[in-house]
Amino acid sequence: MKTYIFPGQGSQYVGMGKPLFAEFPAYVEQASELLGYSISELCLADPNKQLNHTQFTQPALYVVSALAFLQQQKQQGAADYLAGHSLGEYAALFAAGAISFETGLKLVQKRGELMSKAAPGAMAAALNISESNLKGALAESNLNAIDIANLNAPDQIVISGLAEDINQSQAFIEQLGGLFIKLNTSGAFHSRYMAPAQTEFAEFIQGFEFKTLQTPVIANVTAQPYHHADIAQHLIAQITQPVQWTKSVEYLLSQGDMEFLEIGPKKVLTKLVQTIEKQFVMPVQHSDVTTPSNIQAGITPQQQVAHWNSTYPVGTEVFIKGQITPYKTRTQATLQFGHRPTLYLHGFGGYFHLTDLRPAKQLAPIPVTA
Structure with missing residues (x-):
């Protein structure tokens, strides 16, 4: 299996993307028209010294990463999984077919503008x-x-x-x-100080629709694969929540023999993955243990929620599928969208599906009814 990973802010450099701009001129022209300035001039020459300014960095990195994916796709085909670090998650969603090139660029342009206006940090x-x-x-x-x-x-x-x-x-x-x-940054990114930017971005993103994911994308805020219904929610939460890169890579490693290919400028993430791999221990699978996540046949979502709440109190330690670090629940289980049994964990902005969780201590199996 292979995962394409996309870098975030900090990987930019003057001269990036030169062969890509020549290979995909239509995309370059589209990006320049949308942004109102020459994306190739910014990346290749940076005459006004703007490339390291957040509002310019984010569109530039997105464009180069998206074009690098198109080139990679022609050469090696699709990946089994996709993941991006912070801003890189937008390129991953583009690669997964959830957003168009234009939609992704509009989102990162707005994201960069809002984050650049945030209070100094x-x-x-x-x-x-x-x-x-x-x-x-x-x-x-x-x-x-x-x-x-x-x-x-x-x-x-x-x-x-x-x-x-x-x-x-x-x-x-x-x-x-x-x-x-x-670090050479002007703002306190991925922190509570980005709350004003998050609020405005939440309003902006409401005007966009997301397509079905063609390839699983690992979300920064949960270190778990995106669900289609959660795309906007996770992108909003990501602005103030920490990037769970270690856990994201651990999740991917737990899927089996995994090859990581970094798509975009530099190889910052490749080095991080190598460090994580050295310390990763494959979790032991206990398929013979009766848990809420492996006995779903014949159980309705309503029964799953009711059983969980009557068996496991708030604060219960649970394991996320494929990981060995326990986390505590911070809410009771609820039924999202009328059919999805979920709950929230401390340390994460988004919710988890009950089938992705296993209590650290088994108390009682879900009763099976005919």
Whole structure:
């Protein structure tokens, strides 16, 4: 199996996309007309020094990644799975057929504009320190206004917040033996400080419709495959929620022998995947255990919800399918759209289907009725 992965902001460089622009001139012309400026000039020459400004970076990376996918598709065909890091998720959705090239560009253009207008903030990478130790250090130092933005690898976590708080965190991170690297960003991306941008984007995205996914796409906010009905919801949540890249790659690795091919500028994600692979342990499958996720025949969605809520209280530890880290539920099970049994977990913005969850402690099987 193979997965195409698409990079996010930070992978841009002057000169990117040159052979692609020559190969797909119609797409380049369409992008330039929609944006109101020459996308090829921005990427190849950047005469006004705008490529590293968020409102220009995001459309540029999307266009180059989308064209790189079209080239890759001609050479090697479709992938079994798709995933993108933050902004890269839009290129993944384009590759999956959920959005057109034009729709994706309109969305990322608006996303970039809104994020660039957000209140000033800062981001930093904390290396060689675990998520639990990092959260503990931030809490003990009263830096609760800092959010986890990206969980890029087991030893690479990005934090986001006000510049003063980010600067103060350096000493506490280094005391734990971690390496602190300030990132060259103007905003506190994937944090609570993006809430105004998220609100406006939520209104903007209502004007778009999404097509059926032709290839599974792993969502940043859940590290699980998208459901068609959740596309807009996940793209909205992604603006303030952390990028669950480590868990996304772990999910893909748990599917079996997986090859990852990075589509777009540079190979930042390829290095992260290699780091995650080195520490990944394939979860043991217990197919003989009776759980709510493997005994669905003859059980209605309403019965699944009723059984879960009568058996498992809020705060129950559960495993997400294909993962070995437990998470606690933060709501009771509910019936979404009249037919989908779901619930929400701490640490995730979107909901999970009950069939994708397994309680850490088995209490009672679902009663089967004729």
